[in-house]
Amino acid sequence: MAGGTLTSTEYIQHHLVNLTYGQLPAGYERDNGEILEASAWTMAHNAQEAADMGFMAIHVDTMFWSIFLGGLFLWLFKKVADGVTTGVPSGAQNFVEMIVDFVDENVKSIFHHKNVWIAPLGLTVFVWIFLQNLMDLVPVDWIPELAKAMGIHYMKVVPTTDVNATAGMALGVFLMILYYSIKAKGFRGFAAELTLQPLPPWFLPFNLFLEVVSLLSKPIALALRLFGNMYAGEMVFILISLLPFYLQWTMSVPWALFHILIITLQAFIFMILTVVYLAMAHDHH
Amino acid sequence: MNINLTLFAQLISFAIFVWICRKYVWPPIVEAMQARQKEIADGLNAAERAQNDLRLAQDSAADKLREAKQEAAGIIEQANKRASQIVDEAKEQARVEGERIKEAAQAEIDQEYNRAREDLRAKVSKLAVVGAEKILQSSVDQGAHQQMLDKVAAEL
Numbered sequence: 001m002a003g004g005t006l007t008s009t010e011y012i013q014h015h016l017v018n019l020t021y022g023q024l025p026a027g028y029e030r031d032n033g034e035i036l037e038a039s040a041w042t043m044a045h046n047a048q049e050a051a052d053m054g055f056m057a058i059h060v061d062t063m064f065w066s067i068f069l070g071g072l073f074l075w076l077f078k079k080v081a082d083g084v085t086t087g088v089p090s091g092a093q094n095f096v097e098m099i100v101d102f103v104d105e106n107v108k109s110i111f112h113h114k115n116v117w118i119a120p121l122g123l124t125v126f127v128w129i130f131l132q133n134l135m136d137l138v139p140v141d142w143i144p145e146l147a148k149a150m151g152i153h154y155m156k157v158v159p160t161t162d163v164n165a166t167a168g169m170a171l172g173v174f175l176m177i178l179y180y181s182i183k184a185k186g187f188r189g190f191a192a193e194l195t196l197q198p199l200p201p202w203f204l205p206f207n208l209f210l211e212v213v214s215l216l217s218k219p220i221a222l223a224l225r226l227f228g229n230m231y232a233g234e235m236v237f238i239l240i241s242l243l244p245f246y247l248q249w250t251m252s253v254p255w256a257l258f259h260i261l262i263i264t265l266q267a268f269i270f271m272i273l274t275v276v277y278l279a280m281a282h283d284h285h
Numbered sequence: 286m287n288i289n290l291t292l293f294a295q296l297i298s299f300a301i302f303v304w305i306c307r308k309y310v311w312p313p314i315v316e317a318m319q320a321r322q323k324e325i326a327d328g329l330n331a332a333e334r335a336q337n338d339l340r341l342a343q344d345s346a347a348d349k350l351r352e353a354k355q356e357a358a359g360i361i362e363q364a365n366k367r368a369s370q371i372v373d374e375a376k377e378q379a380r381v382e383g384e385r386i387k388e389a390a391q392a393e394i395d396q397e398y399n400r401a402r403e404d405l406r407a408k409v410s411k412l413a414v415v416g417a418e419k420i421l422q423s424s425v426d427q428g429a430h431q432q433m434l435d436k437v438a439a440e441l
Contacts, residue, residue: 018287018291020287020289022289022290050287051287053287053289054287054289055288055289055290056289056290057287057289057290057291058289058290058291058294059289059291062291062295063291063294063295063298066295066298067298070298070302073302074302074305074306074309074310077306077310077314078309078310080314081309081310081313081314082313084313084314084317085317086317086320086321086324087321089321096314097314097317097318100311100314100315100318101318104315116307117303117307119311119315120303120306120307120310120311121303121306121307123306123310123311124299124302124303124306125303128299128302159295162291163288164287164288164289164291164292164295165291165295167288167292167295168291168292168293168294168295168296168298168299169295169296169299171292171296172296172299172300172303
């Protein structure tokens, strides 16, 4: 348990605050009593400040870890791609090919249209989300304590426990759904799909309402499913770390083992649903 | 759980990662895998073809062997036939030759016999003349009795 002076509530709350850089409005009173004369971009000192920054703020820790892990993924795969051989593959190539083949098989079984972007998209989604989820298996206090030693007071290391990260990806998928719906069916075709079914045309408003809800539910479901699973998992790890240190392993080990399944499954589900939604966007009804 | 600019920052990094993956990571790996798949398929095909060729070669070898055996059997049979033919011819020749020799010997014997008979006849007629002379105690008139003597000699 980190920081003996913290209460359990403070400890948990501390773990749930992102390292936030954002704009505080003019006249804002900071936690050290300083009153801002003009609006200013600054690091949030606590959860309240982060919340008060509103929309004009960015989670530095989420961005750092997600870009670092995305870069790690691309670097690793690019390295293999550069040294790729059609002969007998070596260890790293085997590993990469296994993942690529796995994604490719899944995409081929779901997506029957011709689109060269879908399979690489699926691979990126799967591996990137998996790596981001994997950060959950790093003991909860290691990296935050290290950051604290370096003078950084807030550090959430699992980007997928930040709803902004999952929603950002889901938003990307949503934009692709809109783009490919219009590209495949034309604007009129897409509009017709939203209004003329499932009920006959004289139920148009009802149809529109139904179809828009169903359309919007796709990215929201994607974002919240991943976020909810990872947030809950992270929370359980935080709660376990409140136990006396000699008892923690009795809970953290089984939970971590179970969590290996969850993080893989969630990455897989996000990928599969992304492909399914894009396949639906290409389909004519 | 504050919604803020991170959402869009994440959207942008997501788009960039997907783009890089599509441009630089996915194609070489998938192409290599497809190339390997093709190589393996080709290799299997070649192996199958080779096996086929082998089977065909074995079949044709067996055929050739059978043909050769038949030919050899034919040759042996022909040779046997020829041999017996030669033997038969030789036998025939020998028989003809024997016949010829026999005939020649017969002719010689006949000739010899005739000559001996003529000889004997001459000698007997002479002996008869001498014997008659001795019996008659006088010489027979050669001139007068020649005809008679010849008649006697012809009767011998």
